[in-house]
Amino acid sequence: MNVVNVINEINSQTEQGITEVYLVACGGSLVDMYPAKYFLESEAKKVVTGLYTANEFVHATPKRLNQDSLVIVCSHGGNTAESVNAAKVAKEHSAHTIGLTHNKDAALNEHSDYVFLYEWGEDSDVKNNPMAIILQLVVEVLNATEGYSDYEAFQSGIEKINGIIKKGEQQVADRTKEFAEKYKDEELFYVLSSGASYGHAYGFAICSLMEMQWLNAASIHSGEYFHGPFEVTDKETPFILLMNEGRTRALDERAKTFLLEYGEKVEIVDAKELGINTIADEVVEFFNPILFYSIMCVYRAALAEVRNHPLETRRYMGKVSY
Amino acid sequence: MNVVNVINEINSQTEQGITEVYLVACGGSLVDMYPAKYFLESEAKKVVTGLYTANEFVHATPKRLNQDSLVIVCSHGGNTAESVNAAKVAKEHSAHTIGLTHNKDAALNEHSDYVFLYEWGEDSDVKNNPMAIILQLVVEVLNATEGYSDYEAFQSGIEKINGIIKKGEQQVADRTKEFAEKYKDEELFYVLSSGASYGHAYGFAICSLMEMQWLNAASIHSGEYFHGPFEVTDKETPFILLMNEGRTRALDERAKTFLLEYGEKVEIVDAKELGINTIADEVVEFFNPILFYSIMCVYRAALAEVRNHPLETRRYMGKVSY
Numbered sequence: 001m002n003v004v005n006v007i008n009e010i011n012s013q014t015e016q017g018i019t020e021v022y023l024v025a026c027g028g029s030l031v032d033m034y035p036a037k038y039f040l041e042s043e044a045k046k047v048v049t050g051l052y053t054a055n056e057f058v059h060a061t062p063k064r065l066n067q068d069s070l071v072i073v074c075s076h077g078g079n080t081a082e083s084v085n086a087a088k089v090a091k092e093h094s095a096h097t098i099g100l101t102h103n104k105d106a107a108l109n110e111h112s113d114y115v116f117l118y119e120w121g122e123d124s125d126v127k128n129n130p131m132a133i134i135l136q137l138v139v140e141v142l143n144a145t146e147g148y149s150d151y152e153a154f155q156s157g158i159e160k161i162n163g164i165i166k167k168g169e170q171q172v173a174d175r176t177k178e179f180a181e182k183y184k185d186e187e188l189f190y191v192l193s194s195g196a197s198y199g200h201a202y203g204f205a206i207c208s209l210m211e212m213q214w215l216n217a218a219s220i221h222s223g224e225y226f227h228g229p230f231e232v233t234d235k236e237t238p239f240i241l242l243m244n245e246g247r248t249r250a251l252d253e254r255a256k257t258f259l260l261e262y263g264e265k266v267e268i269v270d271a272k273e274l275g276i277n278t279i280a281d282e283v284v285e286f287f288n289p290i291l292f293y294s295i296m297c298v299y300r301a302a303l304a305e306v307r308n309h310p311l312e313t314r315r316y317m318g319k320v321s322y
Numbered sequence: 323m324n325v326v327n328v329i330n331e332i333n334s335q336t337e338q339g340i341t342e343v344y345l346v347a348c349g350g351s352l353v354d355m356y357p358a359k360y361f362l363e364s365e366a367k368k369v370v371t372g373l374y375t376a377n378e379f380v381h382a383t384p385k386r387l388n389q390d391s392l393v394i395v396c397s398h399g400g401n402t403a404e405s406v407n408a409a410k411v412a413k414e415h416s417a418h419t420i421g422l423t424h425n426k427d428a429a430l431n432e433h434s435d436y437v438f439l440y441e442w443g444e445d446s447d448v449k450n451n452p453m454a455i456i457l458q459l460v461v462e463v464l465n466a467t468e469g470y471s472d473y474e475a476f477q478s479g480i481e482k483i484n485g486i487i488k489k490g491e492q493q494v495a496d497r498t499k500e501f502a503e504k505y506k507d508e509e510l511f512y513v514l515s516s517g518a519s520y521g522h523a524y525g526f527a528i529c530s531l532m533e534m535q536w537l538n539a540a541s542i543h544s545g546e547y548f549h550g551p552f553e554v555t556d557k558e559t560p561f562i563l564l565m566n567e568g569r570t571r572a573l574d575e576r577a578k579t580f581l582l583e584y585g586e587k588v589e590i591v592d593a594k595e596l597g598i599n600t601i602a603d604e605v606v607e608f609f610n611p612i613l614f615y616s617i618m619c620v621y622r623a624a625l626a627e628v629r630n631h632p633l634e635t636r637r638y639m640g641k642v643s644y
Contacts, residue, residue: 027549041372045386048370050363053545060517060569060607064367082545188510188538195382205540206550214553216510218527218540223375223404227349228528230638231536247382258644285382316552322580 001116003133007140010096010113014068017145018096020048021138022071024057024086028207029074029100032131034199035289036072036138046146049138054082058089067094072137074099074130076120078106087111098137100130125162126290132158135286153280160279161287165294168274172298179267180302183238186265188216190232192241192255193292194223195248197271200289200296204240208300212311222251226258235264240299242292243270245277246285269295323438325455329462332418332435336390339467340418342370343460344393346379346408350529351396351422354453356521357611358394358460368468371460376404380411389416394459396421396452398442400428409433420459422452447484448612454480457608475602482601483609487616490596494620501589502624505560508587510538512554514563514577515614516545517570519593522611522618526562530622534633544573548580557586562621564614565592567599568607591617 011018021040023033030053040049050062054073065071071090075083078101088111090097099112102120109115119128126132136158142148183189189209193201201219209217220229222241233239239259243252249272259266271288274295279287304311316322333340343362345355352375362371372384376395387393393412397405400423410433412419421434424442431437441450448454458480464470505511511531515523524541531539542551544563555561561581565574571594581588593610596617601609626633638644 027546030546030549041384042382043385045388053543053549055545055573056516056543056570059572060364062363063365066367080549194378206542206546211550211553216538216540216554216559218538220528221375221378223377224349224352224528226639226644227352227375227402228533230644231533231636232538233638237538248378250381251377254644258638262638262642314553316555316584317548320584322548322552322576 001114003136003140006098006114007137007144010070011141011144013096016068018047018070018141019068020050020064020070021141022057022062022065022069022090023049023051023134024054024071025074025083026054026080028203029076029083029130031199031203031207032074033072033134035131035196035286036134038196039135039286040138040142043148044142044146047141054080054086057086058082061089061093065090065093065095069093069095070098070141071095072098072100072134073108073112074101074134075106075108076102078103078108084108084111100133126165126294127158127162131290131293132161150282153283154286157279157283157287161290164275164278165291168291168295169298171274172295176299176302179299180306183265183303184306186215186238189238189240190229191217191219192222192225192239192252193244194221194251195244195246195288196286197242197244197289197292200292201242204296208296211317212300212313213303213307213309222248222255225255230258233259233262237263238265238267239263240267240269243268243272244285244288245272246288248285323436325458325462328420328436329459329466332392333463333466335418338390340369340392340463341390342372342386342392343463344379344384344387344391344412345371345373345456346376346393346405347396348376348402348404350525351398351405351452353521353525353529354396355394355456357453357518357608358456360518361457361608362460362464365470366464366468369463376402376408379408380404383411383415387412387415387417391415391417392420392463393417394420394422394456395430395434396423396456397428397430398424400425400430406430406433422455448487448616449480449484453612453615454483472604475605476608479601479605479609483612486597486600487613490613490617491620493596494617498621498624501621502628505587505625506628508537508560510560512551512559512561513539513541514544514547514561514574515566516543516573517566517568517610518608519564519566519611519614522614523564525615526618530618533639534622534635535625535629535631544570544577547577552580555581555584559585560587560589561585562589562591565590565594566607566610567594568610570607
């Protein structure tokens with residue numbers, strides 16, 4: 001599947017071009033969609049976007065959904081009932097659907113006009129992973145419908161990001177072991193970020209810490225931190241701050257200053273220090289979460305190792321009925 | 323200020339009607355905007371909406387912002403720097419601005435084309451509090467621009483909700499004391515909800531628990547709970563579930579079933595049991611969060627009392643520079 005061809009084909013089947021893009025999934029797959037939501041909300045003058053956890057899209061389907069809408073649904077295993085239903089609902093409203101999954105026999109595929117069977121695992125180039133594919137899809141939507149002046153810079157970023165990540169992973173290898181040793185007995189973490197990466201702060205909290213490590217966790221938007229959450233800051237409470245490069249860096253820097261003054265257990269993961277700046281200024285902010293996902297996988301692996309709690313361990317997911 | 327007149331006046335000053343509504347604030351004021359975001363995303367076929375923490379709106383201003391946009395900014399004290407700046411940015415982009423505040427001398431007012439000096443406190447009718455005013459404003463926008471078929475049912479709900487709340491507050495008085503006694507030594511709470519009330523689950527976590535009680539807390543969308551977060555469920559971890567009436571109730575019911583099976587410290591606050599059903603089915607879901615806000619104020623007051631931690635106590639907010 002080629003993102004350019006798919007979007008051009010869908011766009012040509014609409015009356016006046018794609019008018020809205022719905023991003024619908026659950027948990028980790030929803031996290032992968034957040035950068036695309038942020039991108040369209042920031043850059044589009046016409047195309048509308050909406051990000052939905054799948055079951056809310058099914059039960060409270062937006063009235064705007066129509067035959068010129070594009071609904072992108074992502075499910076790693078491809079059989080998540082709510083996500084499959086969401087794609088079905090989209091088709092019942094005559095919308096165009098794109099499914100992303102790692103399973104060629106997924107039930108999701110039955111309701112997807114186009115299926116991206118994406119690559120997964122450490123050997124894959126991140127541009128072929130769902131987060132980057134979804135971002136590329138919405139970039140194509142914007143470019144096809146109203147034009148995107150930074151299109152070339154974005155494409156150049158897509159070619160660069162995997163190399164930046166490979167270097168970054170080596171750069172953090174030792175410090176993730178120190179992190180794991182230092183925090184191995186903690187029971188709760190707050191994860192802060194902003195801009196395109198806020199979704200990944202949420203993702204690291206709910207997937208990496210809650211689901212995979214059974215640790216308490218919560219994401220906090222760096223901008224919201226000062227309007228309530230910061231009152232829990234003390235020398236005992238661990239905070240992880242994902243610092244973006246780009247327009248919202250000022251928000252993360254403000255959180256950093258406060259955390260270093262009043263907190264003590266503060267882990268800073270800085271996209272700028274990790275070399276993301278070789279991507280052009282106009283588009284760099286959209287690539288932060290792609291970098292953070294891979295880098296934070298190194299952190300969580302180190303934590304899992306020292307805690308002797310393998311990342312695959314579940315007590316409920318796929319084990320009991322719910 | 324009259325919501326109908328204000329919106330009609332603004333709408334008449336636009337070229338083709340208000341094309342988008344941006345809801346911009348910080349912390350508790352942002353929470354008050356969530357039902358309006360949910361309403362427009364659900365009901366509108368043309369009008370676009372965006373919800374922003376103020377500093378992100380300032381630093382990553384959406385390119386869509388234009389002279390036909392309406393930007394609603396809310397700040398209780400009216401001088402929150404990020405919110406004042408957001409209104410200023412909106413005016414620099416020639417957008418229309420409405421400010422909501424409890425302070426007649428607020429800096430926010432300088433950048434607001436219209437100012438709602440809202441009522442506050444236990445004696446006020448909730449329809450005159452910011453959450454309901456903002457919801458009424460966007461209902462008027464929808465009605466003025468593309469028509470809203472359930473407009474009358476919505477207005478009837480606005481007239482009823484305060485009475486429902488007054489009864490509900492009495493109904494929960496004893497159980498909030500039991501709640502406070504049972505949970506007084508807990509250090510962490512998860513707060514679940516869905517639909518229009520998700521914002522209030524977030525609000526109860528960040529304002530009532532983190533800010534006002536220095537307790538660890540996180541909101542979880544009832545639909546997302548099963549895709550990661552539920553792995554932390556056990557007999558020791560407290561969960562508060564705000565059960566909506568309306569289309570997303572199924573999501574909350576699913577969470578309830580699981581929590582009662584695998585958890586033990588589970589507090590359920592059910593809008594249906596609290597009598598919200600006297601509001602018409604087509605619109606009842608939008609009123610859940612207005613009910614929950616007032617009801618959860620009784621819960622937090624009981625908790626503050628038994629924990630001997632007054633709701634006004636702060637260590638950073640308004641006390642140190644940040």
